[in-house]
Amino acid sequence: MSGGAARSRPLRRMIGLRLGIGLLTLFLISVLVFLAVALLPGDIAQQILGQSATPETVAAFRRELGLDQPLPQRYLGWILGILQGDFGNSLANGRPVADLLAARLGNTLFLAGYAAAIAVPLSVLLGLLAALWRGSWFDRGVNVVSLSAISFPEFFIAYILMFWLSIRLGWFPSMADPGAAPSLAEMLGRAFLPAVTLVLVVTAHMMRMTRAAVVNVLGAPYVAMARLKGASRWRIVTRHALPNALAPIINVIALNIAWLITGVVIVEVVFVYPGLGQLMVDSVTNRDMPVVQACALIFAAVYILLNITADVLAIATNPRLLHPR
């Protein structure tokens, strides 16, 4: 079909454009991150070596770190290294940052994926059911429960869960280090408590957006038409309303997944979970700047990528854009 290529062209152009803007944003963020770290007060070499170090040792260490070079040159060296996969070496232990990150990023993605795999289907389903039975006890109940969950601080939920499910009942470990576990099942078991905590935190937001977007569409004439064609209410909600309500839902899901990757420091600390957030907090305490910079850049990249994905998906679900006249 000759029209096919022509039709997908606007979408492809749009994806290309968004990716380009995303790369530009990432570049700007890398400059900001670099400058922010470089402009921190105090001398990193001095702080690492301690007050007792001789000026000669400090100067030598500064040279070794490249701190004696002008800012633009240092930035260029850093960013070119990253483009080749070299994030530099940790100041704390001298290991390559990339190696440190790899394990931690894997853990973080595992936990985020775990929580998202539960939270996204759950909140969309709850949102659909709440829209289907809007005004009923179920609708109100789901609202109250999910809002309560989001209103408590994460650490509070985390400690409550830990107290009951780990200490009292002993079902799940309170220390969650999946990296040491031999099998997937074991990993899932060990990360269960942090994952459930995160699910409780993100579900309300996605559920309420699903409900609101679907309810908004339920007033449309084509929904009345579907009823007059004899469609059941569940069919109307899932087949007629949901496809037209996807754009806002996708956006909220993307934001929440981004948060699951970048914003879970507290939960990681509570459960002593070796994720990226903890690494970043530790590195800030240790003034391990290469690691801090790398973490910040990865977090930014995750946000940008997920938002681009959400934009593209939102557009791809709109037939007017996907199939122009």
Place this chain on the structure above:
Amino acid sequence: MLLDIRDLKIEARAEAGWTPILHGVDLAVDRGEVVGLIGESGAGKSTLGLAAMGYAAPGLRFAGGSVRFDGTDLLALPEARRAGFRGRRIAYVAQSAAASFNPAWRLIEQFCEGPAIHRTASRAEAEAFARQLYAQMSLPEPDRFGLRFPHQVSGGQLQRAMVAMAMACRPDLIVFDEPTTALDVTTQIGVLAAIRQAVEGFGAAAIYITHDLAVVAQMADRIKVMRHGREVEEAPTRQMMAAPREDYTRSLWAVREFRRPARELPGGAPLIRVAGVTAGYGAKTVLEDVDFAVPKGATVAVVGESGSGKSTTARVITGLLPPQAGRVELDGQALPPRLADRSRDQLRMVQMIYQMADTALNPRQTIRQILSRPLAFYLGLTGRAREERLHQLMDQIELEPGRFLDRRPSELSGGQKQRIGIARALAADPRFIICDEVTSALDQLVAEGILRLLSRLQDEQGLSYMFITHDIETVRAIADEVVVMRHGRVMDRGPRAQVMDPPRHDYTRQLLASVPQPDPDWLTRRIAEGVR
């Protein structure tokens, strides 16, 4: 009897409790029979039509009576059982196909949904039937037509696709709810032919709801006139057309006879001249070399189907859309093309009244605030002078100042809102008013009141009107001169009698021939003549 509605009462949720909107109505439809429901908006026609499917719109409830379909009382059934009738035995065709098709689904998917839900046909059978119906309804490329999304299809085609969709399960009864009201006359006639063919070809019974007498005369075997949720009278079509019994029915019949009295125009140079205007949006040209003039104190009607460039012409004159070529003159002086470059006085001279009074008035403001704004902005009126002028304006539009000035638009009826729209235009003390389909959204009686009001104001104040409309009857009622447009070009222009009586241009002839006539045989003749 296929459908037998007895003493049906329906109530609407109101601020305090429920208020009745159908007060015990009967409706009977035999197999293969078409019953027309006619009346103003708010008469309860649609509510009654939907009740025939055992359906009450959100905010409404059944309060009494019975809806027997083929012997079963739908109101006594649980909702799930009622759903088994809908789409399968009783189908629905809505007013706006554009809003009633799901924008996310291809047309054929929506066609096949009914047969899939009710398991009346396999997917392949349903698709084959769809293609057959698309072909019968003269839709383009019937084999591939269903692959399109609703937004890829024109309004008239979409409406025909909806008629086809209603036939998907071969229902015994179809409810047509104003199926051609949103269409141009030239498009309407094709859809009417398609509906006639579908109903006759499949022997289905139908309830045909409309406020257009001429249309219902073509479609119905029997007509029921409704008003305020009650039946006014019911009779076979020919009898009803020839000799309506009730005064109200006669008043509906009579509306079409309003003609403003002949009068002498002051003459002299034209007030507005549109000279060689070419305009468009981006690379798309919508107007090409449009040329016409509006004499002082005269009404020029600009007619044509949607997409002909009528409203774009208005946008050029008001300065909202600067033309690519040509110019607009007011009193012999060229107006700056851009709105921002026009002086306050130039802005004051050209005012506009909109089709949708609902959306053209700020819902958060009172009538006083709405009308005070132009008085302060254009004329600098304040305090007592402004208050006096407000009262004067309200008197001119025949609304009591004391009762209405402090209300908000939502507390007014459609006709009253349109009168406020007129007052707002008058407040600027203009010389030229563009009326953009100002009566299209109104019932006939109300619309007639608006036309009379505009005519009177014109006589009193020597205003010039440009009347954008697709309604030929409105043109006959008020126009001194006519401009016929199509595809962004002027087809014909001149004094009304020269342009229209008899039609001088081929396209004008086609336009006039598409206007339904109260004669019940009109559509049959037109179909016989091969009109699509």
